[in-house]
Amino acid sequence: MNPIEEIKSALRSMIISALNQARAEQALVFDSIPDFVIEVPREKGHGDFACNAAMLMAKSARRAPREIAQIIVDHLDRQALSHLDQVAVAGAGFINMYLRSDWLYKIPALVMRMKEAYGSAPRNGKRVQVEFVSANPTGNLHMGNARGGAIGDTLANVLHYAGYDVEREFYINDAGNQIEIFAESLEARYLQLSGQNVTFPENGYAGQDVVDTVKSIRAREGDSLLQVDSRERQQRLVAMALEEKLAYIRHTLESFGISYDLWYSEKTLHESGQVKAVIEELRQKGYIYEKDGAQWFRTTLLGDEKDEVVIRANGLPTYFAADIAYHKDKFERGFDWVIDVWGADHHGHVARMKGAMAALGYDPAQLDVILMQLVRLYRGGQIVRMSKRTGTTVSLDELIEEVGRDAARFSFVMRNPDSHLDFDMELAKQQSLENPVYYVQYAHARICSIFRQAGAAGVKWDQGETPDIAVLNQAEEIVILRKIAEFPMEVEVAAKTLAPHRIARYSLDLAALFHSYYNHYRVLQENAALQTARLNLMKAIQIVIANALSIIGVTAPEHM
RNA sequence: GCGCCUGUAGCUCAGUGGAUAGAGCACCGGCCUCCGGAGCCGGGUGCGGAGGUUCGAUUCCUCUCAGGCGUACCA
Numbered sequence: 001m002n003p004i005e006e007i008k009s010a011l012r013s014m015i016i017s018a019l020n021q022a023r024a025e026q027a028l029v030f031d032s033i034p035d036f037v038i039e040v041p042r043e044k045g046h047g048d049f050a051c052n053a054a055m056l057m058a059k060s061a062r063r064a065p066r067e068i069a070q071i072i073v074d075h076l077d078r079q080a081l082s083h084l085d086q087v088a089v090a091g092a093g094f095i096n097m098y099l100r101s102d103w104l105y106k107i108p109a110l111v112m113r114m115k116e117a118y119g120s121a122p123r124n125g126k127r128v129q130v131e132f133v134s135a136n137p138t139g140n141l142h143m144g145n146a147r148g149g150a151i152g153d154t155l156a157n158v159l160h161y162a163g164y165d166v167e168r169e170f171y172i173n174d175a176g177n178q179i180e181i182f183a184e185s186l187e188a189r190y191l192q193l194s195g196q197n198v199t200f201p202e203n204g205y206a207g208q209d210v211v212d213t214v215k216s217i218r219a220r221e222g223d224s225l226l227q228v229d230s231r232e233r234q235q236r237l238v239a240m241a242l243e244e245k246l247a248y249i250r251h252t253l254e255s256f257g258i259s260y261d262l263w264y265s266e267k268t269l270h271e272s273g274q275v276k277a278v279i280e281e282l283r284q285k286g287y288i289y290e291k292d293g294a295q296w297f298r299t300t301l302l303g304d305e306k307d308e309v310v311i312r313a314n315g316l317p318t319y320f321a322a323d324i325a326y327h328k329d330k331f332e333r334g335f336d337w338v339i340d341v342w343g344a345d346h347h348g349h350v351a352r353m354k355g356a357m358a359a360l361g362y363d364p365a366q367l368d369v370i371l372m373q374l375v376r377l378y379r380g381g382q383i384v385r386m387s388k389r390t391g392t393t394v395s396l397d398e399l400i401e402e403v404g405r406d407a408a409r410f411s412f413v414m415r416n417p418d419s420h421l422d423f424d425m426e427l428a429k430q431q432s433l434e435n436p437v438y439y440v441q442y443a444h445a446r447i448c449s450i451f452r453q454a455g456a457a458g459v460k461w462d463q464g465e466t467p468d469i470a471v472l473n474q475a476e477e478i479v480i481l482r483k484i485a486e487f488p489m490e491v492e493v494a495a496k497t498l499a500p501h502r503i504a505r506y507s508l509d510l511a512a513l514f515h516s517y518y519n520h521y522r523v524l525q526e527n528a529a530l531q532t533a534r535l536n537l538m539k540a541i542q543i544v545i546a547n548a549l550s551i552i553g554v555t556a557p558e559h560m
Numbered sequence: 561g562c563g564c565c566u567g568u569a570g571c572u573c574a575g576u577g578g579a580u581a582g583a584g585c586a587c588c589g590g591c592c593u594c595c596g597g598a599g600c601c602g603g604g605u606g607c608g609g610a611g612g613u614u615c616g617a618u619u620c621c622u623c624u625c626a627g628g629c630g631u632a633c634c635a
Binding site for chain 1: 562563564565566572573574575576577578579580581582583584585591592594595596597598599600601615616627628629630631632633634635
């Protein structure tokens, strides 16, 4: 149920009919109807909807745009849409259409009928997978993971609302080179804590969290790991450390409001032979060759600048090889749409991965990658490096602790993933009371308060379908009804363009309209019809704000 | 050097090829005996630059300047 789309669709077919009628009467000569749009004009004075068809046809129909527009208007069957009021030719050849506001009066009842489902589209039967965060389980979750988490989880919510069956997935990098380094780091710390004088690996994970992990292992295992050989010691340390790290990651993400349908282990891809198999498949298709002892993927055939190694000279597959196998596995699991949320430092990987999928016979258009620009973290104006190696990082736990889950999620979701984000912890804390999220939440709490007042006063009002609704004729009320009517379209566009930040913007817009309205008009009052109408309006706003916040993963409090 | 992303108001950011480019923060001045003042109202000649495509460009293309990231047998 998408009110705006319904109207647009009706107007569109009305204009197409007019054009065909005009052609039949030879009032206008043209070959085909162009791909015109019915849009909501930015300027209110330009009507409720506007159409640009005449301007697009000017050249082929060899008439001035305004003339064509007038011909279209003259041939409109105005009975086709009962809400249609006036139609005017304006500007360079726009057709501006004005509707009687009664088309909006069914909106509150619709919202109340659908409640938390308002804004959602019917199930479309398509399965989409969103993979996000997928942080290395060798360290803490950092700001980039926080942003990726907020964006990925919100996008998954948006897609669910837009009608998809959504699955969230976390890819566990529990194999490969960085695990080797992790193992060496763990062992070095273990031996150091056992009193041995060993040097820490030069490129090892030097963070305090690794030390803490080893300490907790020692608390359980004591010196027992000194008895076994280095290889087994490393294996056991890694197994225990990964278990602990993953438990931490899972717990932290859950406290950030994120839970996954599947945690997918890279290690299993190697153990099952899927990585080797996919390399073989590519080899048979002529994409693999050997050079300097390594196996290379001829990605230059796919538009890359240089070929990529998939099996190193030491026989170990690269991350790229495992990732190809992983993405093949995603498609084999039958997803119609596969979405990855990656940090911008992986951008070079996007074309290669799409190319690899194409080489394997999959449609690369079914794979989308959201490249999220990196977060630069500041504390009081001082940049903080986010290197896990040096350990000087603010973790997601600390972010939630200091800034709060709602404010943190909202401020990450609010911004376009393409924006380079400078995040200052001190500033975020300092401004926390003026953070936009509270503005939206406050609107919700205020409306709840109105209903508490109404309840305490024993106010009786017809909820949903009521003739009283038609007394909502103030300009502000019409604007709010329109905004509410646009919500399903907003969700649809956010899903289609993979732009979860639109929902946050929308919630801010609606909250602003509400606050302004609240300061100018009283809801609870003597006039029973007006009170009923406005209570219906309030209920609709309350539901839509709650739904928008729920998509963003932020609470909608009744009190603040 | 090459590739990707980004340059919009003092700052942080919106803006699916449309008509007069918008919010928040900050700054100044107003507004509650009234449903929650975490609010409202008022105050603003800004799309990095130059070409091009188009009836129309902040949006698309080319060049250019500036910043971020990448350009490993790391992930």
